[in-house]
Amino acid sequence: MSGNASPRGSTTTSVAVENDNRAAKNNRRTSNLSQQDQLNNDSPPPSPVGSGADRNNKACCFCWCCCCSCSCLTLKNREPNKNQNKEATKLEKLQESNEPPTAEEIILWSQSFDKLMGNLCGRRTFREFLRSEYSEENMLFWMACEDLKNENNAELVEEKARLIYEDYISILSPKEVSLDSRVREVINRNMVDPTPHTFDEAQLQIYTLMHRDSYPRFLNSQIYKRLVQQTQTTGSQSSQLLLLQQQQQQKQQCSQSTSS
Numbered sequence: 001m002s003g004n005a006s007p008r009g010s011t012t013t014s015v016a017v018e019n020d021n022r023a024a025k026n027n028r029r030t031s032n033l034s035q036q037d038q039l040n041n042d043s044p045p046p047s048p049v050g051s052g053a054d055r056n057n058k059a060c061c062f063c064w065c066c067c068c069s070c071s072c073l074t075l076k077n078r079e080p081n082k083n084q085n086k087e088a089t090k091l092e093k094l095q096e097s098n099e100p101p102t103a104e105e106i107i108l109w110s111q112s113f114d115k116l117m118g119n120l121c122g123r124r125t126f127r128e129f130l131r132s133e134y135s136e137e138n139m140l141f142w143m144a145c146e147d148l149k150n151e152n153n154a155e156l157v158e159e160k161a162r163l164i165y166e167d168y169i170s171i172l173s174p175k176e177v178s179l180d181s182r183v184r185e186v187i188n189r190n191m192v193d194p195t196p197h198t199f200d201e202a203q204l205q206i207y208t209l210m211h212r213d214s215y216p217r218f219l220n221s222q223i224y225k226r227l228v229q230q231t232q233t234t235g236s237q238s239s240q241l242l243l244l245q246q247q248q249q250q251k252q253q254c255s256q257s258t259s260s
Helices: 001-041 073-094 101-110 115-118 120-132 137-150 154-169 181-190 201-221 222-259
Strands: none
Touching: 001 201, 101 120, 101 222, 115 120, 115 201, 120 137, 120 154, 120 201, 120 222, 137 154, 137 201, 154 181, 201 222
């Protein structure tokens, strides 16, 4: 009897140890799950709008205020710029599609800078010359100011004034025009409440700069000399044609008189 009791006792002891190990594993697993649940509960819920870094990349469709800089608002703000650029492109194409200047117009350009700038073909030709000297922005700025002065819609005035400032006044623009500090201060004050005459002093300063600096070089440039030569050539050809027509008319009159 005593020999059979020993194996039973060892078997009972091993089963108890195994049960204790299983209970310890279950306790550890339960503890890990409870800790994970606690961490999930402590973490803040995800924001529907997103962090400040994500606002520039994601559109906050649920935000109806103007306090955030989301991509949807950025795209809406860019739409007027696209329309404005399209209108400016159409205007330039219409100007470029005009007929070439006449001989009388080309001669008037050399008489005064005002006559050159007052003529559509003259402005187009002078702009071509400024482009060759990498100073086309002066003419573009002057033309933009003229367009602004002819605008009566208050919203369009504000939009066009902002575009002119960004394109030609801002120091970050590649098309910045040369203005002194006093005129820049005047512009900054005027931009608080833009009007059609916000850039009048700046426009006058650029006009004077083109008159004194670029206009004399334009009259001595190959662009203007080529136009003058073309008019002289066409003028001599037209005078020769007139002489031939007069000679033919005289011959016809003589033949008619002899036949009669």
